[in-house]
Amino acid sequence: MSAEGEATGFDDALRERWTRRAQRRVAEAGLRTGAARTRVIQVLATHGQCLIGAREIVQHLRDGGATGSQASVYRVLDELSGLGLLRRSVDDQGASRYEIADDDHHHHHFVDEQTGAVEAFEDAELEKAIVAAAARLGMDLTSHDIVLKGRRRGDAEPRGG
Numbered sequence: 001m002s003a004e005g006e007a008t009g010f011d012d013a014l015r016e017r018w019t020r021r022a023q024r025r026v027a028e029a030g031l032r033t034g035a036a037r038t039r040v041i042q043v044l045a046t047h048g049q050c051l052i053g054a055r056e057i058v059q060h061l062r063d064g065g066a067t068g069s070q071a072s073v074y075r076v077l078d079e080l081s082g083l084g085l086l087r088r089s090v091d092d093q094g095a096s097r098y099e100i101a102d103d104d105h106h107h108h109h110f111v112d113e114q115t116g117a118v119e120a121f122e123d124a125e126l127e128k129a130i131v132a133a134a135a136r137l138g139m140d141l142t143s144h145d146i147v148l149k150g151r152r153r154g155d156a157e158p159r160g161g
Contacts, residue, residue: 017102
C-alpha cells in the first residue's frame with residue numbers, strides 16, 4: 001500500500017513481523033497465495049492492529065483500486081482466524097471485527113457507544129489487577145480481553161427530566 005493509505009500510529013515492526021508470519025502460515029497450510037488473500041493480508045497488516053470489520057476491509061481494498069467481494073473477504077478472515085493469525089471479537093449486535101494476533105502486542109479496547117468508534121488502549125495498572133485477580137482465583141491466566149463501553153465525557157446527550 002502507498003504511504004498515504006497506511007494507518008498512522010501503528011507499529012511498523014509488528015506489521016512486518018505479522019506479515020511474514022501470515023505468509024509463512026498460509027504457505028504451510030497449503031493455501032494458494034492468490035491476489036485476494038494477499039491483498040487482505042496487506043490490509044490487515046496496515047489497518048488490522050486494532051479491530052476492523054469485513055466491510056472496512058472491503059472499503060480499503062476498493063480505495064486501493066482492488067476489487068473484492070465481501071464473501072471473499074469473510075472466507076479469507078475465517079482461514080486466517082483458523083490459522084491463529086487473527087483474533088475475532090463480536091459486538092453486541094453480532095458483528096464480527098478482527099485484529100492481528102501477536103503475542104508481543106497486547107491492548108484493550110474502548111468502544112464509544114455514541115459514535116461506534118473503537119480505540120485501543122494500554123494500562124499497566126489494569127494488567128497488574130488482572131494478574132492479581134487470576135492469582136486470587138487460583139488460575140493460570142492464558143489470555144484476557146477487556147472491552148470498555150461508554151461515552152466520552154462531554155459527548156453524552158443531556159438527560160431529560
